[in-house]
């Protein structure tokens with residue numbers, strides 16, 4: 442019996458600028474993607490008759506275990522692309538809210554690809570071309586490193602290790618549709634011309650990272666708030682926390698994040714929000730970033 446497992450960390454866009462649009466309708470982005478300490482757990486076990494998936498975890502209900510699930514789509518696509526043989530029983534522990542701007546499904550797909558590529562010794566170029574087919578956010582989730590993401594999500598530039606900051610995540614329990622948010626973006630004025638942000642060689646301190654981020658924003662935040670005004674309440678609640686340096690939505694939402702100089706400050710902010718969050722049914726997490734070695 443073979444058992445392999447890994448964590449599919451939440452992908453957080455510390456900023457997200459929409460810089461253009463392709464003829465196929467996909468938007469060109471400029472984003473700093475980082476990974477939070479929290480994630481889904483993906484495991485795969487052989488021997489198996491055929492590729493299969495079982496889902497557990499708080500956010501597992503309502504998710505399909507059939508071939509449409511991104512874990513199985515990833516497995517079957519890579520198997521075909523590499524003409525590999527063999528099947529695996531996958532297990533997914535769904536700890537991340539779904540359709541929530543933190544790349545949950547994309548991270549699961551990337552995790553399945555990572556596990557299988559190790560087993561099948563797949564060529565990285567095949568791995569990334571399969572990732573691009575699965576979704577714009579899947580390539581960046583393969584390495585799970587702080588990355589400047591451009592193109593529609595396939596142009597990746599690794600950035601230096603970030604300072605050990607703390608992050609608070611809050612999801613208000615409303616799913617938002619990524620396509621709908623991009624559509625509303627256009628009606629709200631669309632692409633702004635702006636100077637491309639330059640990053641320093643390395644962010645030596647948390648405050649230097651925060652000052653870079655203060656020059657940026659998330660262009661999908663205003664359209665998302667139109668669709669789900671509760672997002673503004675979440676942003677306000679985070680911004681009010683002691684030591685909060687940045688309060689912003691991730692991706693196309695609805696999950697928002699707060700950045701703090703240390704994980705301990707993020708955890709105490711989570712603590713002081715816990716009653717309000719429990720009352721309103723908000724999902725929260727706080728802790729350090731995940732920084733792959």
Ligand SMILES: C[C@@](CO)(OP(=O)(O)O)[C@H](O)COP(=O)(O)OP(=O)(O)OC[C@H]1O[C@@H](n2ccc(N)nc2=O)[C@H](O)[C@@H]1O
Pocket residue numbers: 454457466467468469470472541542543544545547575576577578579592593594619620623691692693694
């Ligand atoms: C917005 C971002 C930012 O990281 O993250 P999430 O909010 O999903 O976490 C990603 O670009 C989401 O990537 P992903 O969720 O994989 O999007 P896909 O499934 O490929 O596309 C869903 C739909 O979003 C729109 N879309 C997506 C990516 C992109 N660069 N331009 C787009 O216009 C398209 O309408 C597309 O049909």
Ligand SMILES: Nc1ncnc2c1ncn2[C@@H]1O[C@H](COP(=O)(O)OP(=O)(O)O)[C@@H](O)[C@H]1O
Pocket residue numbers: 504509510511512533538539540541542543544545546547548549550578619692693694
């Ligand atoms: N393993 C999975 N986890 C989450 N969503 C999945 C998964 N497989 C397929 N999906 C579908 O993908 C969409 C959400 O993708 P996800 O990456 O969670 O969104 P976001 O990038 O906004 O966090 C939903 O429509 C969901 O039904």
